[in-house]
Amino acid sequence: MLEKIAISSVRIDQLIARRWSARAFDKSKSIEPEKILALCEASRWACSCFNDQPWRFIYWNKFENPEAYQKAFNCLDEWNQKWVKNAPLLIVSIAGSKFIHNGKPNRWGQYDTGAATINLCLQAFSMGLYAHQMGGFSIEKLRQEFNIPVEFTPMAMIAVGYPAVPEILDEEYYKLEIKGRERKPLSFNFFKDSWNTPIVND
Amino acid sequence: MLEKIAISSVRIDQLIARRWSARAFDKSKSIEPEKILALCEASRWACSCFNDQPWRFIYWNKFENPEAYQKAFNCLDEWNQKWVKNAPLLIVSIAGSKFIHNGKPNRWGQYDTGAATINLCLQAFSMGLYAHQMGGFSIEKLRQEFNIPVEFTPMAMIAVGYPAVPEILDEEYYKLEIKGRERKPLSFNFFKDSWNTPIVND
Numbered sequence: 001m002l003e004k005i006a007i008s009s010v011r012i013d014q015l016i017a018r019r020w021s022a023r024a025f026d027k028s029k030s031i032e033p034e035k036i037l038a039l040c041e042a043s044r045w046a047c048s049c050f051n052d053q054p055w056r057f058i059y060w061n062k063f064e065n066p067e068a069y070q071k072a073f074n075c076l077d078e079w080n081q082k083w084v085k086n087a088p089l090l091i092v093s094i095a096g097s098k099f100i101h102n103g104k105p106n107r108w109g110q111y112d113t114g115a116a117t118i119n120l121c122l123q124a125f126s127m128g129l130y131a132h133q134m135g136g137f138s139i140e141k142l143r144q145e146f147n148i149p150v151e152f153t154p155m156a157m158i159a160v161g162y163p164a165v166p167e168i169l170d171e172e173y174y175k176l177e178i179k180g181r182e183r184k185p186l187s188f189n190f191f192k193d194s195w196n197t198p199i200v201n202d
Numbered sequence: 203m204l205e206k207i208a209i210s211s212v213r214i215d216q217l218i219a220r221r222w223s224a225r226a227f228d229k230s231k232s233i234e235p236e237k238i239l240a241l242c243e244a245s246r247w248a249c250s251c252f253n254d255q256p257w258r259f260i261y262w263n264k265f266e267n268p269e270a271y272q273k274a275f276n277c278l279d280e281w282n283q284k285w286v287k288n289a290p291l292l293i294v295s296i297a298g299s300k301f302i303h304n305g306k307p308n309r310w311g312q313y314d315t316g317a318a319t320i321n322l323c324l325q326a327f328s329m330g331l332y333a334h335q336m337g338g339f340s341i342e343k344l345r346q347e348f349n350i351p352v353e354f355t356p357m358a359m360i361a362v363g364y365p366a367v368p369e370i371l372d373e374e375y376y377k378l379e380i381k382g383r384e385r386k387p388l389s390f391n392f393f394k395d396s397w398n399t400p401i402v403n404d
Contacts, residue, residue, distance in 0.1 A: 008243035010236050013328040015217055016244045016321055034212050040392045040401060041210035042218045044385050046320060049337045049358075053386055058393045059401070068395040095313070108337060111297070111357050114316030118248060119218055122324075126215040135251040135310060147397045155313050156251075183246050184255055190242045191260045193270040195349045199242060199261070 001128060001163040004181050009202070015122050020181055022130040023173050025161035027086040030063035035127050036089065039160065042123030048112035054096035055113040056152060057120075062088045071145050076157060077136040083173050084134075087159035092142060093117040093133075094152045113155055124160055132159045203330060203365040206383050211404070217324050222383055224332040225375050227363035229288035232265035237329050238291065241362070244325030250314035256298035257315040258354060259322075264290045273347050278359060279338040285375050286336075289361035294344060295319040295335075296354045315357055326362055333362045 002024070006017040040057065048054060060069040072090045073081065084090070095113035099106045117133065124131035133156040142154050166177040187198030204226070208219040242259065250256060262271040274292045275283065286292070297315035301308045319335065326333035335358040344356050368379040389400030 006243070006247040008240075008247065010239045010243060012240050012244045012247070013217060013325055015215060016247060016325060019247075019249070021249055037212045037388075037402070038210075038214050040388055041208070041212060042214045044388060044392070045208040045210065045214070045218060045221075045383075047221070047223055047323070047335055051384070053391060056391045056393065056397075058395070058397065060395060065395050108312075108316075108357065110310075110312040111316035111319075114310075114313035115320035117313075118317035118320060121249070123215055123218060133249055149397070155310065181247075182253070186239075186242055186246060189255060189258045190246070191258065193260070193262060193267050195258075195260065195351070200239070 001130070002166060002177070006181060009186070009200070015126055019122055019125045021132040022163065023083040023132060023177055024164045024166050024169050025086040025088070025130060025159065026164040027088065029162040030088050031061070031129065031160065031162070035129065036061070038127060039120045039123050042119040043116040046112065046116040046119045048115070049106065049108040050099060050101065052099050052101070052106060052112070054106055054109040055116040056094040056096065057091055058094070058146060059089060059091040072142070072157070075137045075142040075145065076134065080134050080136045083169060084159045086164065086168070087161040089160040091120070091158040091160060093155045093158065094148060095155050097151050097153065110153070110155060117156060117158065120158070128162070129160055130163050133157070134159065203332070204368060204379070208383060211388070217328055221324055221327045223334040224365065225285040225334060225379055226366045226368050226371050227288040227290070227332060227361065228366040229290065231364040232290050233263070233331065233362065233364070237331065238263070240329060241322045241325050244321045245318040248314065248318040248321045250317070251308065251310040252301060252303065254301050254303070254308060254314070256308055256311040257318040258296040258298065259293055260296070260348060261291060261293040274344070274359070277339045277344040277347065278336065282336050282338045285371060286361045288366065288370070289363040291362040293322070293360040293362060295357045295360065296350060297357050299353050299355065312355070312357060319358060319360065322360070330364070331362055332365050333360055335360050
């Protein structure tokens with residue numbers, strides 16, 4: 001596994017620091033059923049408003065059902081297809097828009113689904129797997145192909161698998177794979193006491 | 203720290219399993235500046251669509267600026283105020299609605315902010331702190347009090363602090379504090395191959 005530890009001003013939890021969006025997957029290695037279950041369990045135990053658990057997930061396992069996997073794969077855009085082809089597991093995260101207990105709009109549906117999904121990605125890294133979220137796919141194609149109801153919104157597709165060396169990737173993806181990770185300085189989006197008062201001067 | 207480990211069908215990462223939404227905070231203990239910084243760094247290194255980092259956070263430290271803290275506290279609803287009063291640190295997570303690189307709507311703004319915020323909560327638990335997200339606050343009051351621009355949406359307020367024993371809480375909160383954690387069965391929101399095909403029969 002290629003390690004690209006987050007460069008932070010103070011030490012943070014190593015699971016959080018180690019997660020990154022890799023593209024080099026080992027196409028020959030399937031993921032054990034218990035590990036797939038653990039990905040789901042990690043999402044399941046995320047927090048949500050009124051404990052509504054507005055997230056839904058569908059996964060497609062290439063080694064278990066290649067036809068269904070292919071249908072999901074076809075929903076990805078071309079840029080993503082070129083590297084995702086090696087990932088044995090595809091998942092989509094889907095956000096509900098209404099509370100179960102009263103049917104009213106749930107303004108935290110997407111927010112809570114984002115939390116459940118990063119839990120899944122963190123769990124992947126803790127088991128020696130890569131997980132990479134993508135926004136580049138056709139919502140409508142996915143909705144039609146898999147009968148996703150209108151009150152649910154597909155948010156991200158996630159490629160999961162065991163790591164391979166970066167050299168298996170085509171040039172443009174290889175460059176991204178070995179490039180350092182970047183974030184805006186803390187002062188850009190972390191404030192104290194009021195809007196736009198940075199917590200540090202970086 | 204009261205441990206309420208997630209009850210999962212397979213073992214998951216213990217940081218993810220240990221996070222829960224506690225209410226009993228030690229009001230006498232301030233949080234070290236490096237730990238506040240670590241909370242922010244954990245959020246900062248979350249993933250986001252186009253690496254846009256649409257999240258913004260404002261924190262209020264009772265021990266550093268009690269007046270600003272009080273203003274933020276006043277935005278909470280009454281139910282939350284009754285227990286949050288012991289938490290030395292309040293934070294709000296705020297979601298941007300437009301991409302920085304082109305000014306177009308970012309449909310992942312809230313989703314990515316949810317991910318950055320659960321990273322913050324996980325980081326809190328990894329440092330011996332409790333973190334508890336709340337939806338019960340006035341967006342408009344918060345927006346006005348702290349000049350939050352209209353293209354940004356406050357999503358959750360978060361109470362952070364060192365643990366105290368559950369017995370410090372009033373009866374109704376005490377009962378919740380010692381109650382077991384619950385989630386829907388996996389079959390409710392985790393599917394494979396198509397919508398509504400459960401991954402397990404639980």
